[in-house]
Amino acid sequence: MTSYCSGKDRIIFATKEDHETPSSAELVADDPDDPYEEQGLILPNGDINWNCPCLGGMASGPCGEQFKSAFSCFHYSSEEIKGSDCVDQFRAMQECMQKYPDLYPQEDENDGKSSKDLEAASMEASAAKEEEESS
Amino acid sequence: MVFLCCFSNKLCSLGMLLQRWNVLPDLQLSRQVASTGVPGQKGSNSVFVLIMGLSTLGAGAYAYKAIQESKERYASRLARISGQSQDHESSASGAGAAPQGTAALGTHPKVPSHVPFLLIGGGTAAFAAARSIRARDPGARVLIVSEDPALPYMRPPLSKELWFSDDPNVTETLRFKQWNGKERSIYFQPPSFYVPVEDLPSVENGGVAVLPGKKVVHMDVRGNTVKLSDGTQISYDKCLIATGGSPRNLPAIERAGKDVQKRLTLFRKIEDFRRLEKISREVKSITIIGGGFLGSELACALGRRARTQGLEVIQLFPENGNMGKVLPEYLSNWTTEKVRREGVNVLPNAVVKSVSVCGNRLVIKLKDGRKVETDHIVAAVGLEPNVELAKSAGLEVDSDFGGFRVNAELQARSNIWVAGDAACFYDIKLGRRRVEHHDHAVVSGRLAGENMTGAAKPYWHQSMFWSDLGPNVGYEAIGLVDSSLPTVGVFAKATAKDTPKSATEQSGTGIRSESETEAEASEVQISQSSSPMPQVPKQGEDYGKGVIFYLRDKVVVGIVLWNIFNRMPIARKIIKDGEEHEDLNEVAKLFNIHED
Numbered sequence: 001m002t003s004y005c006s007g008k009d010r011i012i013f014a015t016k017e018d019h020e021t022p023s024s025a026e027l028v029a030d031d032p033d034d035p036y037e038e039q040g041l042i043l044p045n046g047d048i049n050w051n052c053p054c055l056g057g058m059a060s061g062p063c064g065e066q067f068k069s070a071f072s073c074f075h076y077s078s079e080e081i082k083g084s085d086c087v088d089q090f091r092a093m094q095e096c097m098q099k100y101p102d103l104y105p106q107e108d109e110n111d112g113k114s115s116k117d118l119e120a121a122s123m124e125a126s127a128a129k130e131e132e133e134s135s
Numbered sequence: 136m137v138f139l140c141c142f143s144n145k146l147c148s149l150g151m152l153l154q155r156w157n158v159l160p161d162l163q164l165s166r167q168v169a170s171t172g173v174p175g176q177k178g179s180n181s182v183f184v185l186i187m188g189l190s191t192l193g194a195g196a197y198a199y200k201a202i203q204e205s206k207e208r209y210a211s212r213l214a215r216i217s218g219q220s221q222d223h224e225s226s227a228s229g230a231g232a233a234p235q236g237t238a239a240l241g242t243h244p245k246v247p248s249h250v251p252f253l254l255i256g257g258g259t260a261a262f263a264a265a266r267s268i269r270a271r272d273p274g275a276r277v278l279i280v281s282e283d284p285a286l287p288y289m290r291p292p293l294s295k296e297l298w299f300s301d302d303p304n305v306t307e308t309l310r311f312k313q314w315n316g317k318e319r320s321i322y323f324q325p326p327s328f329y330v331p332v333e334d335l336p337s338v339e340n341g342g343v344a345v346l347p348g349k350k351v352v353h354m355d356v357r358g359n360t361v362k363l364s365d366g367t368q369i370s371y372d373k374c375l376i377a378t379g380g381s382p383r384n385l386p387a388i389e390r391a392g393k394d395v396q397k398r399l400t401l402f403r404k405i406e407d408f409r410r411l412e413k414i415s416r417e418v419k420s421i422t423i424i425g426g427g428f429l430g431s432e433l434a435c436a437l438g439r440r441a442r443t444q445g446l447e448v449i450q451l452f453p454e455n456g457n458m459g460k461v462l463p464e465y466l467s468n469w470t471t472e473k474v475r476r477e478g479v480n481v482l483p484n485a486v487v488k489s490v491s492v493c494g495n496r497l498v499i500k501l502k503d504g505r506k507v508e509t510d511h512i513v514a515a516v517g518l519e520p521n522v523e524l525a526k527s528a529g530l531e532v533d534s535d536f537g538g539f540r541v542n543a544e545l546q547a548r549s550n551i552w553v554a555g556d557a558a559c560f561y562d563i564k565l566g567r568r569r570v571e572h573h574d575h576a577v578v579s580g581r582l583a584g585e586n587m588t589g590a591a592k593p594y595w596h597q598s599m600f601w602s603d604l605g606p607n608v609g610y611e612a613i614g615l616v617d618s619s620l621p622t623v624g625v626f627a628k629a630t631a632k633d634t635p636k637s638a639t640e641q642s643g644t645g646i647r648s649e650s651e652t653e654a655e656a657s658e659v660q661i662s663q664s665s666s667p668m669p670q671v672p673k674q675g676e677d678y679g680k681g682v683i684f685y686l687r688d689k690v691v692v693g694i695v696l697w698n699i700f701n702r703m704p705i706a707r708k709i710i711k712d713g714e715e716h717e718d719l720n721e722v723a724k725l726f727n728i729h730e731d
Contacts, residue, residue, distance in 0.1 A: 001720070002628070002676065008621040009463040012720055013628035013676045016729040023724035028712040036595035051270040051585060060269030061328060065340040068273065102325050 048075055061103060063096035244332035246346060246367050250278040252587065253361065253371035255351045255524070257281020259289055259573055260377035260555025260580035262323050265343045267584025274341040275588070278332070280363065284348045285405055286329065288321045291573050293408040294429055295603065297321070298436035306409045321405075354528035356548055373550050373587040376530075376539060377580060380518035380556040380571065385424065388514060391490045398497055400513045402429060411513065415440055418510035419447060422499060424487060425515035426452030426459055428602050431470075433513060434479045435604045441478035448478060449507060451485035451499075457604065459483075461612075462683075462695070463622045469678045470608050477605040482507070518571050520557045533559035536569040543593035545583045552587055554579040562594050564713055565615055565692055572600035597707050607679075611703060614693035614710045616685055625723035626681030626697075682706075682726045689715045691722070702726050 001018040004011045031037075033044060041052045050059040050068060058067045070093040073086035083090075097104035252268050254261040257279045265277045279287065288309075296311035305311075310318045330342035353362040360370040382401035400411050415421060415437055423434045434450040434457075441448040454460060456467030457474050475481050486502040490512065499507040520538040524530065530547050531540040538559035541547045545560055553560075555576040559569040570579075575598035585592055601611040678697065685693030690713055694706040705725050716722050 006463070006465050009465060010621075010623045011465065012623065012625045012723070014625055014720060014723070014728070015628045018628075018720075019724045019727075019729060021724075023721045024718070025716055025721040025725060026714070027708060027725075028714060030708075036592050038596050051267055051581070053581075055270070057266065057324065057328070060266045060343075061324075062330075062340075062342055064269060065273055100327055102327055 042075075048072060057103070062100055063093060063104070066093035066096045069093070244346070246332060246363075246369060247278070247336045248368065249370045250276055250335065251372045252277040252375075253369060253373070254279045254375045254377060255361070256375075256377035256379055256521075256555070256557075257283050257285075257287050257345060257347065258377060258379050258555060259287070259323075259576035260379070260558075260583070261375065262287035263577045263580030264375050264377065264554060264584035264587070267581045268588055269341070269343060271585060271588040271590070276335050276338075276341040277343045278335060278369070279343065279345045280349050280351055280361075280369075281345060281347050282350045283404060285322075286326065286345055286347065287323050288405065289323065289573065290321075290403075292321050293405065294402070294432040294436065297408060298412075298433075299439070306412050309405065351524065352527075354524045356528050356530075356551065359550055371550070374552070375580075375583050375587060376524060376547070376551065376553045376557060377555045377576075377583075378521035378524070378557045380520045382514070383517045383519050384514055385487055385516055387487045387489050388512065394492045395490050395497060395512075398511045400511070402433065402513055402515060403518075414511050415446060416444070419445075420449065420496075420509040421446065421511045421513060422449040422451065422497075422507060422509040423513045423515060424451055424499075425513075425517075426450065426454050426457050426483070427461070427515065427517070428458070428600075430513070430515035431457045431474060431604055432602060433515060434481070435474060435477045438474070438478035438605070447480065447509070449480045449482060449509060450474070451482040451487070451501070451507065453484065453486045455483050457481065458602075460618055461616050463618055463624065466624065466678055466683070466697070467618065470604060473605050473607045476607075518556060520559075520569070522557065533567070533569065536567065538569045544586050544591060545579060545594065546586065552583040554583040560594055564597075564711065568615075570598060572598060574598040574600055597710055599703055599707075608698070609700075610695050610697050611700065612693065612695040613703060613706050614685065614691075615687065616693040616695055620685045620687055620693065622683050622685050623719040624678075624681055624683040624697075625720055625728065626676070626678055627728045628676055629679075681728050682723050684719050684722070691716065691719070696726070699726060699728055699730075 001012060001014045003013075039049045039052065041049055041054050043049050048068075048071065058064065058071075061067075066089070070086055070089035073089045074083040077083050077085055079085045252265075252275055254264055254277060258281075261279050261281070265279060268275045268277055281287070292309075292311045297305055297309065300311055302308060302310070309321045311321065312318050328343070330338050330344045332344045332346050335342065335344040349367075350364045351361045352364045354374075355361070358370070359372070359374070360368055361374070362368050382403045384399075384401060388395060388399060400407055400414070402408070402411065411433075421437055423430050423437070430450060430452065434448060437446065437448045440446040450457075452459070454467070455464060456462070456469075456471040458470055459467045461467075462470060471481050471483065482505075484503075485505070485507075487499055488502045489500045491498050491500075493508075496508050496510060497512060499509065499512070501507070522530075522532050522537070522539055525532045525539060528548075528551070530551070532538065533540045536559045538557050539547055539553040540559050541553045541561075543561040543563055545552045545554055545558060547553050556569070556571045558579055559567065560579070562568050578596055578598040579594070582590075582592060582594060582596075597613050599611055599613040601609070603609040680698035682699065682702075683695040683697060684691045685695075691709055694709065696702050696706060709722065709725075
């Protein structure tokens with residue numbers, strides 16, 4: 001490791017080996033209930049965070065209400081096949097979306113790929129904690 | 136990012152076969168950057184995309200599909216731009232995109248006399264606020280009044296991706312390629328997303344309407360009303376001021392008269408992009424004045440034409456190097472070398488004294504006596520926040536930073552919030568600031584929207600920004616990134632077995648190792664005036680990639696991630712902690728600067 005000073009600016013060149021030892025820097029433990037921190041889709045209390053950027057425009061677009069209704073139903077569904085009691089809500093959402101084909105385009109490509117992804121995704125919102133966004 | 140799914144695979148597949156919609160949550164496709172709040176989870180940013188497959192027969196099968204977020208750097212960065220918007224990539228053909236922006240022009244909609252949510256300004260901050268309001272307040276009715284004739288769009292591609300498009304009609308389509316190879320429009324949403332202005336009060340579930348090409352000229356805070364330039368009055372319950380800013384000009388150019396002004400571009404809007412793109416194909420020489428983000432990005436973008444079409448591209452600015460107000464001097468100088476390699480004739484330490492027309496050309500006289508001949512000037516010398524409403528509204532304008540002064544919740548008065556470029560806000564961690572970046576427009580617009588619907592949250596989530604200057608320089612930054620602050624830069628040093636070249640190949644950062652020595656040699660020559668480098672770097676020492684910490688009172692207040700990507704959550708965490716660190720090299724280890 002070499003280090004230079006250029007006025008107020010310090011420059012360090014570190015090799016991979018230099019950085020192989022664990023960092024001794026201490027970070028402050030995160031407060032899981034930080035009231036101000038941006039949350040994922042599912043809030044710590046189990047509620048849905050409709051302002052989660054992960055939803056893209058779903059909750060705020062023209063079919064936002066229908067989406068919220070359908071998704072809430074699904075999220076809180078306790079049926080054996082989760083969401084099977086939400087057919088009406090999903091149908092309403094579908095009907096709304098059909099009115100906006102350029103906002104909710106049907107996707108015809110890569111069918112094979114999708115089903116694979118689906119399997120990979122068959123967990124609810126464990127991912128919800130992570131996040132998103134911005135920029 | 137998130138999304139969920141569930142359902143047995145069989146049901147899912149069934150649903151998918153029947154019908155699907157694919158919604159890509161833009162934000163996240165993003166350069167993950169910006170926001171992720173969960174440090175340490177770097178590997179797990181999968182993006183789950185919601186796809187609802189709903190049986191038309193009423194079978195009730197629906198599904199969510201997840202996609203993995205590619206971690207490719209360009210990937211994230213391209214998409215990040217999309218800000219809060221939703222991706223509707225498969226929509227709108229290129230041809231359809233052009234009319235988008237001006238869809239509502241030429242009509243004279245009946246403007247409602249009252250709207251619950253009035254957003255003044257139609258840029259990224261306003262759009263992000265509209266999203267946030269609509270997500271939190273079911274059925275919210277939001278009116279955006281925008282001076283711009285276009286529907287809300289994102290600006291970064293105007294100085295970035297659009298210049299590198301292969302589509303000859305890019306100035307019409309305004310579409311650019313994202314990380315996943317798919318295209319999208321710079322418009323956040325197509326026209327069908329918006330509700331016609333006259334329908335806003337009556338439409339069933341509310342919505343967002345845009346009144347383009349209109350300016351709010353007067354604000355009555357006590358009466359909660361505004362007046363437009365055409366005399367229309369609109370009352371509101373909650374109002375957001377997101378008026379952005381106007382490009383500054385140089386006094387020397389303002390004095391120069393009409394013949395010079397005709398050959399001047401102040402770059403900000405779609406029309407400016409279209410015009411400059413056309414000019415760049417017609418003239419022989421373009422000079423960019425300004426060494427900041429916009430000037431340097433445009434210089435690199437035009438530099439490509441310098442190499443392919445013989446256009447002469449000159450960039451001049453008063454600082455010692457590109458991004459001189461942001462990057463420490465040694466890195467600024469290094470960057471300047473890279474920009475030169477992009478085909479740009481960079482003239483640092485250049486202060487414009489006067490501009491005149493001589494024959495068929497422009498002559499820029501510099502304070503030190505040098506003269507630059509050129510055909511067209513782009514002045515990228517900063518932004519003046521649009522605060523005209525301060526007077527009638529009685530709002531405070533910050534005397535140091537400019538912009539409307541607001542508190543930590545972005546609030547100016549009881550029913551008035553400010554976001555984006557025009558907001559001078561109080562950052563609890565870093566103090567009073569005003570930030571002119573896309574991501575800040577997204578973050579602050581979103582926060583304002585939350586607070587307009589009762590969240591009472593302070594500015595807490597730090598925004599970021601990013602820039603690319605040719606293939607060798609790409610960086611992301613967060614916090615106070617000001618070259619006047621002391622810095623500590625920790626760079627990856629290549630070892631014998633880990634040559635700069637192989638490091639480059641592995642990291643994909645595109646460091647050109649073979650030419651590196653040349654660059655260093657020339658750098659040493661040029662830097663005689665400032666000599667920021669204490670000595671000639673040794674073998675393997677180069678500013679190829681690393682992390683730069685900016686310090687104030689020994690605390691890290693800003694971080695630049697230099698040619699390393701997907702580390703923003705860690706950087707954000709360090710800023711948020713606000714702790715004093717004894718050894719920043721130890722902190723640098725957290726960034727794995729040697730990894731991809």
